Amino acid sequence: xxxxxxxxxxxxxxxxxxxxxxxxxxxxxxxxxxxxxxxxxxxxxxxxxxxxxxxxxxxxxxxxxxxxxxxxxxxxxxxxxxxxxxxxxxxxxxxxxxxxxxxxxxxx
Amino acid sequence: xxxxxxxxxxxxxxxxxxxxxxxxxxxxxxxxxxxxxxxxxxxxxxxxxxxxxxxxxxxxxxxxxxxxxxxxxxxxxxxxxxxxxxxxxxxxxxxxxxxxxxxxxxxxxxxxxxxxxx
Numbered sequence: 001x002x003x004x005x006x007x008x009x010x011x012x013x014x015x016x017x018x019x020x021x022x023x024x025x026x027x028x029x030x031x032x033x034x035x036x037x038x039x040x041x042x043x044x045x046x047x048x049x050x051x052x053x054x055x056x057x058x059x060x061x062x063x064x065x066x067x068x069x070x071x072x073x074x075x076x077x078x079x080x081x082x083x084x085x086x087x088x089x090x091x092x093x094x095x096x097x098x099x100x101x102x103x104x105x106x107x108x
Numbered sequence: 109x110x111x112x113x114x115x116x117x118x119x120x121x122x123x124x125x126x127x128x129x130x131x132x133x134x135x136x137x138x139x140x141x142x143x144x145x146x147x148x149x150x151x152x153x154x155x156x157x158x159x160x161x162x163x164x165x166x167x168x169x170x171x172x173x174x175x176x177x178x179x180x181x182x183x184x185x186x187x188x189x190x191x192x193x194x195x196x197x198x199x200x201x202x203x204x205x206x207x208x209x210x211x212x213x214x215x216x217x218x219x220x221x222x223x224x225x226x
Contacts, residue, residue: 031212042114042201042217043152088151092212096142096203100151 002027003097004072004089012105019076021102023089030092032065032072037086037101046074046087081108110136112204114218121192122226129187129221131202137182138204142215143175146199158185182207192225199223 004025013019023032031050035043049056049065049072056063062075076083086101111134121127131141139160144152156177157165164177174196176188185204189196199222203215 033214035214035217040199040220040222042112042219043203043215044217045214048212048214090215095212095215096157097154098152103149 002094003099004091005099006089006102010103013079015081015106015108017079019079019104021074021087023072025070025091033090034074035088079106081106110216112216112218114202114221116221118222120224123193124191126188126190127192129200131185131218133183133204137207139207141185141202141204143187144201194225197223197225
């Protein structure tokens with residue numbers, strides 16, 4: 001497949017805990033992006049990491065990229081109920097295609 | 109930030125009728141827009157790539173005569189579901205890529221249209 005694939009499919013945690021989700025891909029990339037989708041809404045861009053970067057932070061988000069393993073991880077620290085959503089990774093090129101995503105549920 | 113407006117957000121139509129969904133980039137120009145279909149708790153399935161001034165490119169298995177796409181301007185793409193049937197009921201989402209943006213810049217998404225065909 002040309003798109004990234006997220007893992008796990010579903011993740012349920014308590015508020016305040018950290019959430020980690022992973023993305024694997026198969027081809028060479030220019031950059032990798034993470035998106036969030038709240039139920040019944042469109043996708044919202046969260047963070048972009050370039051192929052020459054290994055780690056990037058944005059607020060409570062931390063993204064890592066390992067191009068040798070063709071994988072990325074998204075860490076959400078101190079999760080909140082409002083973080084409940086589906087999360088998708090997208091790789092450039094082919095960032096118009098998406099995998100199944102990770103459905104994160106944060107329980108209050 | 110870049111905003112994509114998708115309209116309507118919800119529509120209910122009778123079987124056999126056609127429905128038009130609009131995707132509009134409000135503060136940027138978009139040479140390329142994408143249309144998706146999403147079933148409950150599933151991923152976005154890319155239906156077609158819409159290019160301004162030219163014919164859309166459809167993904168394998170998507171009926172181009174059923175899902176008509178028009179991208180007549182740099183800020184508007186429309187998806188018309190023709191002769192809708194209950195199995196066309198779904199969540200349709202569009203996204204847009206900013207013209208002239210840095211290579212690999214993020215896509216901007218509309219908030220989707222919930223289509224119910226009765």
